[in-house]
Amino acid sequence: MAVTLDAPRFKHKVAVIGSGNWGTTVAKLVAENTREHPDLFEEDVQMWVFEENVVIASDSPHYDPAVGDAPQKLTSVINTHHENVKYLPKIRLPSNVVANPSLLDTVKDTSILIFNLPHEFIGSVCKQIRGHILPSARGISCIKGVTVTEDKVELICDYISETLGIYCGALSGANIANEIANELWCETTIAYNTPPCDRRTEIGAAATNGGQDQQHRDSRGAVSKVQLTPLSRDYPPIDHAELRKLFDRPYFTVSMVSDVVGVSLAGALKNIVALACGFIEGHGWNMTAKTAVMRRGMLETIQFCQEFFPETIQEMTFWESAGWSDMIVSCTSARNWRCSKLAVERGVSVYEVERTELNGQKLQGISTTKEVMSFLRGRGVENKYPLFKAVEGIVDGTFKVENIPVLFRH
Amino acid sequence: MAVTLDAPRFKHKVAVIGSGNWGTTVAKLVAENTREHPDLFEEDVQMWVFEENVVIASDSPHYDPAVGDAPQKLTSVINTHHENVKYLPKIRLPSNVVANPSLLDTVKDTSILIFNLPHEFIGSVCKQIRGHILPSARGISCIKGVTVTEDKVELICDYISETLGIYCGALSGANIANEIANELWCETTIAYNTPPCDRRTEIGAAATNGGQDQQHRDSRGAVSKVQLTPLSRDYPPIDHAELRKLFDRPYFTVSMVSDVVGVSLAGALKNIVALACGFIEGHGWNMTAKTAVMRRGMLETIQFCQEFFPETIQEMTFWESAGWSDMIVSCTSARNWRCSKLAVERGVSVYEVERTELNGQKLQGISTTKEVMSFLRGRGVENKYPLFKAVEGIVDGTFKVENIPVLFRH
Numbered sequence: 001m002a003v004t005l006d007a008p009r010f011k012h013k014v015a016v017i018g019s020g021n022w023g024t025t026v027a028k029l030v031a032e033n034t035r036e037h038p039d040l041f042e043e044d045v046q047m048w049v050f051e052e053n054v055v056i057a058s059d060s061p062h063y064d065p066a067v068g069d070a071p072q073k074l075t076s077v078i079n080t081h082h083e084n085v086k087y088l089p090k091i092r093l094p095s096n097v098v099a100n101p102s103l104l105d106t107v108k109d110t111s112i113l114i115f116n117l118p119h120e121f122i123g124s125v126c127k128q129i130r131g132h133i134l135p136s137a138r139g140i141s142c143i144k145g146v147t148v149t150e151d152k153v154e155l156i157c158d159y160i161s162e163t164l165g166i167y168c169g170a171l172s173g174a175n176i177a178n179e180i181a182n183e184l185w186c187e188t189t190i191a192y193n194t195p196p197c198d199r200r201t202e203i204g205a206a207a208t209n210g211g212q213d214q215q216h217r218d219s220r221g222a223v224s225k226v227q228l229t230p231l232s233r234d235y236p237p238i239d240h241a242e243l244r245k246l247f248d249r250p251y252f253t254v255s256m257v258s259d260v261v262g263v264s265l266a267g268a269l270k271n272i273v274a275l276a277c278g279f280i281e282g283h284g285w286n287m288t289a290k291t292a293v294m295r296r297g298m299l300e301t302i303q304f305c306q307e308f309f310p311e312t313i314q315e316m317t318f319w320e321s322a323g324w325s326d327m328i329v330s331c332t333s334a335r336n337w338r339c340s341k342l343a344v345e346r347g348v349s350v351y352e353v354e355r356t357e358l359n360g361q362k363l364q365g366i367s368t369t370k371e372v373m374s375f376l377r378g379r380g381v382e383n384k385y386p387l388f389k390a391v392e393g394i395v396d397g398t399f400k401v402e403n404i405p406v407l408f409r410h
Numbered sequence: 411m412a413v414t415l416d417a418p419r420f421k422h423k424v425a426v427i428g429s430g431n432w433g434t435t436v437a438k439l440v441a442e443n444t445r446e447h448p449d450l451f452e453e454d455v456q457m458w459v460f461e462e463n464v465v466i467a468s469d470s471p472h473y474d475p476a477v478g479d480a481p482q483k484l485t486s487v488i489n490t491h492h493e494n495v496k497y498l499p500k501i502r503l504p505s506n507v508v509a510n511p512s513l514l515d516t517v518k519d520t521s522i523l524i525f526n527l528p529h530e531f532i533g534s535v536c537k538q539i540r541g542h543i544l545p546s547a548r549g550i551s552c553i554k555g556v557t558v559t560e561d562k563v564e565l566i567c568d569y570i571s572e573t574l575g576i577y578c579g580a581l582s583g584a585n586i587a588n589e590i591a592n593e594l595w596c597e598t599t600i601a602y603n604t605p606p607c608d609r610r611t612e613i614g615a616a617a618t619n620g621g622q623d624q625q626h627r628d629s630r631g632a633v634s635k636v637q638l639t640p641l642s643r644d645y646p647p648i649d650h651a652e653l654r655k656l657f658d659r660p661y662f663t664v665s666m667v668s669d670v671v672g673v674s675l676a677g678a679l680k681n682i683v684a685l686a687c688g689f690i691e692g693h694g695w696n697m698t699a700k701t702a703v704m705r706r707g708m709l710e711t712i713q714f715c716q717e718f719f720p721e722t723i724q725e726m727t728f729w730e731s732a733g734w735s736d737m738i739v740s741c742t743s744a745r746n747w748r749c750s751k752l753a754v755e756r757g758v759s760v761y762e763v764e765r766t767e768l769n770g771q772k773l774q775g776i777s778t779t780k781e782v783m784s785f786l787r788g789r790g791v792e793n794k795y796p797l798f799k800a801v802e803g804i805v806d807g808t809f810k811v812e813n814i815p816v817l818f819r820h
């Protein structure tokens with residue numbers, strides 16, 4: 001017999017923090033879903049735009065002769081033409097994606113924050129919004145990468161969580177923004193370990209006692225430093241089912257897991273392996289050699305996760321899109337792979353390729369390799385990760401690509 | 411304190427049964443190793459050649475004006491010029507690879523039999539040599555594929571084992587014969603579950619009691635129907651270390667496992683997945699969609715192994731070269747993938763492509779799909795394998811490629 005319950009008073013207000021290639025794509029698909037689930041979400045999705053001026057070319061359908069070549073605000077172009085002409089050109093956005101140049105206005109009253117910016121900007125964004133968000137907001141980070149220093153590995157989700165005092169999960173997978181924006185099907189993984197204070201085991205039962213005695217654990221499995229404010233019963237729950245409703249599209253299949261560490265680290269460490277694969281192919285080896293290196297890279301990734309996050313890691317995570325699938329795509333077509341391949345083909349260092357080919361941008365694989373190796377060295381375990389170590393050696397010119405097979409000797 | 415022992419009286423005599431592209435390549439690398447390990451192996455490696463006549467082209471370095479265009483026996487060309495001009499042209503074979511047109515002479519006194527022929531010839535070969543081999547011989551099958559009928563799945567190794575009354579392991583991996591013949595590095599997996607009667611835990615101890623009370627188990631984990639003749643103490647042992655010495659080369663890294671079922675089934679079922687990936691790419695989806703299908707295909711493969719061989723399967727097998735690596739290569743460059751991609755691009759059936767493109771040869775993926783599905787249907791579990799089922803449906807024209815993403819819905 002169904003129990004009649006009071007419906008939650010509020011719906012979730014969703015915002016995307018960031019509006020690059022991937023941020024705009026995620027705003028599009030999320031906005032399609034808020035329209036399809038008006039019971040759970042407010043229709044409008046705020047998208048924070050790092051404001052800049054753009055000039056609309058005269059051959060663009062958005063060109064206005066009255067404006068001509070005069071620079072216009074990117075936010076107003078997006079809100080007028082429903083297209084992010086700079087970061088996701090030629091893709092029509094749903095009209096409920098609302099570009100907002102004010103970070104504080106974007107996050108105001110927002111209950112679900114989707115972080116989607118290049119790694120290097122997350123620190124300043126978090127500092128700006130700290131204290132200005134709903135204390136019971138929840139986050140999903142779409143940012144790949146981790147921050148590794150000599151003495152710790154910090155997941156971006158944990159950084160967000162600790163800086164803002166909210167729980168934050170991670171979205172990662174074999175995803176290429178432009179393809180998804182064009183609704184070419186692929187899948188992704190969302191890791192979200194619903195905090196105990198948010199769990200509603202009996203629908204409509206009185207709110208659980210606020211996380212006081214149900215301790216929220218961080219990614220390492222330790223009791224979190226963050227004292228969570230439970231999600232109010234005035235809002236619908238945020239758990240795997242609701243997150244799937246927010247992100248899953250017919251062209252974007254979401255698979256939900258709880259292992260935030262595995263998803264985050266797989267998304268970061270694959271960049272080391274992608275460099276290795278570029279070296280391998282640059283040297284003239286083929287696909288068969290590359291798969292050997294990917295396999296070894298995956299085994300070192302899992303070993304890393306199990307060594308430093310033994311409490312929370314789940315081996316099945318690496319079978320997800322965020323695991324093998326992302327590894328394969330990153331080792332076949334992404335930037336780290338392309339640059340390291342070029343370096344060997346040209347007989348120059350990857351730094352040289354980074355300088356000449358990337359227009360001032362940095363190769364994430366290089367910094368990840370350096371940071372991970374210095375972390376491992378700090379613990380005296382660098383020799384347990386021979387492939388990672390070899391990549392560092394090749395980057396620095398102290399290990400020869402042709403010696404990679406020697407690492408596989410018994 | 412070292413115990414002085416009688417060295418084994420004999421060395422292992424090694425033969426390769428089959429001399430196609432892969433058979434000749436394996437004969438080459440094995441012959442390099444028998445030379446390097448004269449303590450374990452006789453130097454000469456017999457290679458059985460299905461005899462045929464070949465004509466040496468006048469621009470070949472092996473052309474002899476005295477012979478001219480007259481057909482010559484392939485075996486004598488191989489033994490004279492140390493090149494398999496038909497199946498592995500331009501690769502110099504070590505002179506200790508001895509081509510032999512007589513199957514019975516090839517296997518005579520042979521203690522290690524390496525089976526390397528197309529799937530369809532193994533039955534007749536086994537029938538011919540039954541009763542003519544050393545009862546204590548041991549086998550390694552390099553043949554990919556399984557024989558599935560409505561009521562059973564039979565591994566090629568088990569077929570060999572039961573037909574000949576010997577133990578047989580499997581070699582499989584992301585291997586392309588021509589690359590390995592050119593000594594381009596890759597790796598492989600050998601599965602060998604050393605029978606209890608062959609195990610020598612204390613070197614030089616009296617022979618174990620002959621397998622009478624140490625039952626040899628077949629791939630299903632059941633006590634084998636095959637009553638093994640233990641390997642005589644007059645021979646060196648055959649275990650992981652020795653097999654590695656026989657197959658591992660600086661350009662061919664061997665990893666040893668015990669899970670014969672996992673290695674064999676991964677090598678066979680990947681052909682179903684390769685068809686699926688070709689369909690996906692033929693339809694215009696990219697790498698990201700393909701990795702989703704590969705991942706799902708791998709999960710169904712593991713599920714299949716666990717459902718029907720629960721006693722013996724080891725999940726780590728799928729992390730080996732015979733698992734993920736071979737899957738990736740087969741879904742990126744091999745024949746099943748190429749033909750199914752072509753079928754969708756041209757808007758015709760795979761049967762049509764098979765007929766027009768393959769010169770009378772058959773697409774292994776089609777028969778594997780059909781056989782596996784009829785086996786699953788016989789057990790009423792076909793719906794637990796939605797991707798395999800969809801591949802069958804696409805092959806038969808009853809399922810549409812564009813509906814593959816629907817299989818991934820929750």
Ligand SMILES: NC(=O)c1ccc[n+]([C@@H]2O[C@H](COP(=O)([O-])OP(=O)(O)OC[C@H]3O[C@@H](n4cnc5c(N)ncnc54)[C@H](O)[C@@H]3O)[C@@H](O)[C@H]2O)c1
Nearest residue numbers: 019020021022023050116117118119121143144175176177
């Ligand atoms: N693009 C993809 O296909 C893809 C896919 C999966 C994951 N990702 C991840 O998503 C994240 C974002 O990548 P992207 O491709 O959208 O990046 P992008 O290069 O397209 O976006 C750059 C963004 O940074 C903003 N920006 C510039 N200066 C800034 C500043 N000082 N402060 C704040 N913002 C500033 C720009 O306005 C722009 O929105 C990355 O972590 C990336 O790894 C990207």
Ligand SMILES: NC(=O)c1ccc[n+]([C@@H]2O[C@H](COP(=O)([O-])OP(=O)(O)OC[C@H]3O[C@@H](n4cnc5c(N)ncnc54)[C@H](O)[C@@H]3O)[C@@H](O)[C@H]2O)c1
Nearest residue numbers: 429430431432433460526527528529531553554585586587
């Ligand atoms: N070629 C590769 O790169 C590769 C790699 C890994 C595994 N394999 C597997 O190795 C096995 C052999 O493949 P291959 O590529 O060497 O085949 P192939 O097509 O090169 O060889 C055909 C062989 O079959 C022989 N043959 C023809 N008619 C015969 C008959 N009636 N009886 C017996 N033999 C006959 C021919 O003499 C020739 O030696 C297959 O199971 C294949 O899946 C091949």
